[in-house]
Structure formats: C-alpha cells, structure tokens
Amino acid sequence: MREIPAELTERYAAEGWWTGETVGDLLTRGLAAAPDTEFRVHSAVRPWAGTFRDVEAVARRLAGGLRERGVGPGDAVAFQLPNWMEAAAVFWASALLGAAVVPIVHFYGRKEVGYILDAVRPRVFVTAERFGRLEFRPDVCADVPVVGVVGRDFDALLGDEPLTQPLPADPAAPALIAFTSGTTRDPKGVVHSHRTLGHETRQLAASYPPDRGRQLTAAPVGHFIGMVNAFLIPVLDGTPVHLTDVWDPAGALRLMRDLQLHIGGGAPYYVTSLLDHPDFTAEHLRYLRYAGLGGSSVPAAVTTRLAGLGIQVFRAYGSTEHPSITSSRHDAPEPKRLFTDGTALPGVEIRLAEDGEILSRGPDLCLGYTDPALTARAFDEDGWYRTGDLGELDEDGYLTITGRKADLIIRGGENISALEVEEVLLAMPGVAEAAVVAAPDARLGEHAAGFLRMLPGHPLPGLDAMRVHFERAGLARQKWPEELHEVAEFPRTASGKVQKFRLRQDIAVGT
Structure with a gap:
C-alpha cells in the first residue's frame, strides 16, 4: 500500500x-x-x-x-x-x-x-x-x-x-x-x-437530497457505488432498501408506478433508458425528482433534456480509487449543475497538472492497488492521485471533465477529445447514445470512429448527413468522425460505462 x-x-x-x-x-x-x-x-x-x-x-x-x-x-x-x-x-x-x-x-x-x-x-x-x-x-x-x-x-x-x-x-x-x-x-x-470507506459513506449520504424518496438500486452491488448505495448508506440513514437484479426499464417503470419507488440517477444510461421507453409517462416524473449523474461522461444534451422535463439534475465526478472528488449540490445554480461536474467535496483537494490532468487527494482516497507497480505509478509521495482524466476549473472552482488522457484520438498530431465529438453526435436526431474511439488511419495515424445506438424507428445517419450536422455545429473538420457504426446495445461495465476497448477491438477485426 x-x-x-x-x-x-x-x-x-x-x-x-x-x-x-x-x-x-x-x-x-x-x-x-x-x-x-x-x-x-x-x-x-x-x-x-x-x-x-x-x-x-x-x-x-x-x-x-x-x-x-x-x-x-x-x-x-x-x-x-x-x-x-x-x-x-x-x-x-x-x-x-x-x-x-x-x-x-x-x-x-x-x-x-x-x-x-x-x-x-x-x-x-x-x-x-x-x-x-x-x-x-x-x-x-x-x-x-x-x-x-x-x-x-x-x-x-x-x-x-x-x-x-x-x-x-x-x-x-x-x-x-x-x-x-x-x-x-x-x-x-x-x-x-475502514476509514476511507466510512468517510465515503458519510459524505455521499450527506450530499443526497433529503426528499429523494424510496430509492430503487439497480447498479450491481459487485460494483463500488452500487454496494455503498445498497448496503451502507441506507443503514446509516435508516432508509428502505429496494434492489433489482437486472436492469429492465419496463420493470423499473412498473415498480416506480406501483410502489412509488424513485430513481435517483447514476450513469446517464439508467435515466435515459427510462425516458426512451414506450411505457414512460408523465406520471413517472414524480419519481424522477432528482438525477445525480456520474460514473461515465455526462453529455450536456442529456442534462438539458432532463432539466427541460423538470428534473433537478446535478453532476458528480469520482472513481473506484477516489469515489467522490467533486459534485454540485442539488440546489446549486442550474448552469453549474448542468454543465460542470461540481466543486471539490469536503476534505478533498484537486489541482490540474500542466497537461490538464486532474490530480486529487482526500479522506476517501484509496490505500492503493493490489499491484504495487500500479500504486507507484498512480500516486506521488505527497498523496496526490493521478486520475488520468483531463479537466478545466472555472473561476468559481467548478470542475468540468474534458476528456481522458487515454481517450484522446491523435489525428496527424492533433489531439481530439472523444467526449467533445460525442456531444455533437448526441445532438443529431434519433441518436440515443454515442461513443467515439480512435480507429487506425494509414495516413494520419488515427481518426475518429463513431458508434451510435439509435432510437426505435430511426435509421443510422449517413456520413453526408453527419457532416452537414457537424458543419452546422461549427466543430473543426479534423474532429469529424470518418466512419459510423450502429450498435443495438453498447458493451458496458457494471457502472454503466461503455467499454471502449471492445469497440476498438471490433474495428480492428472489421465487425
């Protein structure tokens, strides 16, 4: 350690x-x-x-x-x-x-x-x-x-x-x-x-809205945040535990309606899959009062959509290593809640390295890895953790994640943030989810490849339509995806993140 x-x-x-x-x-x-x-x-x-x-x-x-x-x-x-x-x-x-x-x-x-x-x-x-x-x-x-x-x-x-x-x-x-x-x-x-886990439990419980209702936990308890939300915070607060062992939007909507259970957020996928389901009605909005989003990138297209439905959206940022780094309060000014990942939580310190990498330390930061070599690479002698994520801090101390060092596409020496390209793809009509990865390019080294999950009844857009959309968005041409692929469902981690290494593998084998 x-x-x-x-x-x-x-x-x-x-x-x-x-x-x-x-x-x-x-x-x-x-x-x-x-x-x-x-x-x-x-x-x-x-x-x-x-x-x-x-x-x-x-x-x-x-x-x-x-x-x-x-x-x-x-x-x-x-x-x-x-x-x-x-x-x-x-x-x-x-x-x-x-x-x-x-x-x-x-x-x-x-x-x-x-x-x-x-x-x-x-x-x-x-x-x-x-x-x-x-x-x-x-x-x-x-x-x-x-x-x-x-x-x-x-x-x-x-x-x-x-x-x-x-x-x-x-x-x-x-x-x-x-x-x-x-x-x-x-x-x-x-x-x-015990100290880091205990602090994380108390800190996370204190950040939740007091009127969040009886929560349904669908995130797997084998994953850090699902475990804390299911087995620790309810015991600390004396609040009911409702678990479901599969994520089925139709079943979740029934439980919301029949048992008045609330969905409090998580990875954006959990919330958007409810809104996109044909069984979703305005009645369900009463059980979606708040949406605390994190665990994967949080597109502005999603936060503005939820806010337009009257849902109180706030974003948070953390990882298994450092579970709660930043968060917006649920009652913070709306632009901060919708478009930033919040401010450093009590006891937590953050700073940016010269290349924009986020460094963090705090009382909920882990002891290290089971692999000593990983521990040596990720932490410095002053206790700072190299997150591998890139970010910007505004004048009020609000952090915005701009990408991941390992999630950059380097096209002809030009760094392209996959997150920035995903935001533009998500604004296209009929697109439910988007993921962008680096594809090999014989001339430029890499180029952007987009994977899209479409809403029912909407076909995958062609490259010409996509280029028109990106032209209107004003994004530099070198950032435009040069290939598009459709997926019925994305390969995901337990927390709902898209497993991008598998998408890159699919490109490599031509599927």
Whole structure:
C-alpha cells in the first residue's frame, strides 16, 4: 500500500473525516437504530422481502459460521452475487468479522473471476449456481478454503451461534478490495480502509437530497457505488432498501408506478433508458425528482433534456480509487449543475497538472492497488492521485471533465477529445447514445470512429448527413468522425460505462 503522508493523516483525524470506527461498528450502530426498516429484492428468480433485522440475523449467523472456520480480521471474503439478500448478508458478515470484503460483478466471466481470486487469495468465496452469464465453476475457486453457493449449500455456512459484536479491527486496515469496472483489459484491485470507506459513506449520504424518496438500486452491488448505495448508506440513514437484479426499464417503470419507488440517477444510461421507453409517462416524473449523474461522461444534451422535463439534475465526478472528488449540490445554480461536474467535496483537494490532468487527494482516497507497480505509478509521495482524466476549473472552482488522457484520438498530431465529438453526435436526431474511439488511419495515424445506438424507428445517419450536422455545429473538420457504426446495445461495465476497448477491438477485426 502507499504511504499516506503523516500531515494528511493528522489533518483528516483532526477534522473528523477519519474516525476510530470500523465498518462493522457503523453497521452495528445503524442496524440497531432502525431494525424494522424494509429490505426487498425485486427479482424474477429470487425475490425476497423482509427487514434489516431479518438480513442482520442471517449476516450474524454467517459471521459466526465463518468465525468457527477461522475467518477474522485481515482475511479476505469474496462474493460474486446479483443484487440479492445474500449479497448483503455476506457484506455485513465480512464487516462484522473485520475482514476485507471483495465484491465481484455478477456478470464477470471465468477469466475475470479467476484473475481476481488469484490476486486476493480470499479465505471465503460465495457465489450463485447460475444467473444470466454467471455460472459456478468449481475449478475457478479450487484454491479457496471455504466456498458457498446460494441456492445449494449457502445455508451450511451459517453458524448456530451468531456473532453478537463486531470483532476488533484496525480502522486503517483494508475493509474493501474493489475491482475496477473493466475499461482496461485487466481489472485493478483498489484497496479501501475502514476509514476511507466510512468517510465515503458519510459524505455521499450527506450530499443526497433529503426528499429523494424510496430509492430503487439497480447498479450491481459487485460494483463500488452500487454496494455503498445498497448496503451502507441506507443503514446509516435508516432508509428502505429496494434492489433489482437486472436492469429492465419496463420493470423499473412498473415498480416506480406501483410502489412509488424513485430513481435517483447514476450513469446517464439508467435515466435515459427510462425516458426512451414506450411505457414512460408523465406520471413517472414524480419519481424522477432528482438525477445525480456520474460514473461515465455526462453529455450536456442529456442534462438539458432532463432539466427541460423538470428534473433537478446535478453532476458528480469520482472513481473506484477516489469515489467522490467533486459534485454540485442539488440546489446549486442550474448552469453549474448542468454543465460542470461540481466543486471539490469536503476534505478533498484537486489541482490540474500542466497537461490538464486532474490530480486529487482526500479522506476517501484509496490505500492503493493490489499491484504495487500500479500504486507507484498512480500516486506521488505527497498523496496526490493521478486520475488520468483531463479537466478545466472555472473561476468559481467548478470542475468540468474534458476528456481522458487515454481517450484522446491523435489525428496527424492533433489531439481530439472523444467526449467533445460525442456531444455533437448526441445532438443529431434519433441518436440515443454515442461513443467515439480512435480507429487506425494509414495516413494520419488515427481518426475518429463513431458508434451510435439509435432510437426505435430511426435509421443510422449517413456520413453526408453527419457532416452537414457537424458543419452546422461549427466543430473543426479534423474532429469529424470518418466512419459510423450502429450498435443495438453498447458493451458496458457494471457502472454503466461503455467499454471502449471492445469497440476498438471490433474495428480492428472489421465487425
């Protein structure tokens, strides 16, 4: 792990950002305060309904059973589960044991799961026998001492005696190893401590609108933000948990209407897929009061569209490594909310390097990676994290993401921001989503290639129509896409980001 400067450690403790509380302590206190709070899973294959008390009982028996098997502080507990009750039980049990929980996105395949298990060497692995692309493979986890499969032998892990109190653990020790979403080929294991994860939970909870309503969580709990929103913030706030294990816009719209559940945002795709669905009506807008957007690029075309419907939009910026770097308050001036990614959150510092790269540090910044070489490249000795993102700061301290260093197209020596080109493509009639990547060019090295998901009934525009549109937009000609491809659905990460490396692969093989 990286060495955190003593000055930062002292400051975060003095300002109250870091406390002596472990995640197990946070959960114990929150669950005791609101034991009868509703907990429901909306699923076609494994629905469940109960209360915090019911889930806690399973978690404490699981913790007791794992403790009997020698699991405790310093160990790793991995799980690969959909948004099911058992995922909460495993997460809470791990926290009570003082172990580091390792959530794995449920649609990762054998290669990714094997890579993660080999990287962290967990004492425990809990998974499902089958769900969508998830299929239990005993050979993948053959070296894990304790394995449980939900629906088959998970209950055998439960002890007769529940663990009544969280085991003592060092608040500076690892509490979570979260693997990045996969926009790079191999996921990176990001290590968070009890202090960084606890601060992130408190900070994120404080930033949400107080009247946001009963939230539906569709983001996978194997991903950082889905996990925090499902298993930590509701316990801290005493608010109901409603999970769904697949993202189905039609099903989400039914739950919004029938159970008065709200959608609070996330990656723009989650919100726009609701608005574009034929079942969407004006009645649903009452359950879309706010849209906190982040997790991927947030086009201005999307924020202005939502604002035009009366939705209070605000943007946020962060990553698995540094979850909450900037955000606009939900009541900030509209131009700031719609067109910037907000200001630095309490305790967080940001600055721009000479090339525009965003550098950040703060009390929710991770300890580093499971790979020491990655840690050495990403952090400097003063505690600054090199985000790899490019940005601009305005006179009021509001940050706007302008691109990613690895998401630049270099055409004949000219740097082209993929985000800038995507914004123009999104303004074309009938375009639901756009992604731009670098395509090889024999003459210029690279050129821009656009991938479009079209709205129903709208054909892919031709290159001539696209050029007319870009001419009207006034974008320099060297930035115009030189090829367009249509996709029915984009390949995505758990947080909803488009996996651009797969689009580049498609170009390379001519598909």
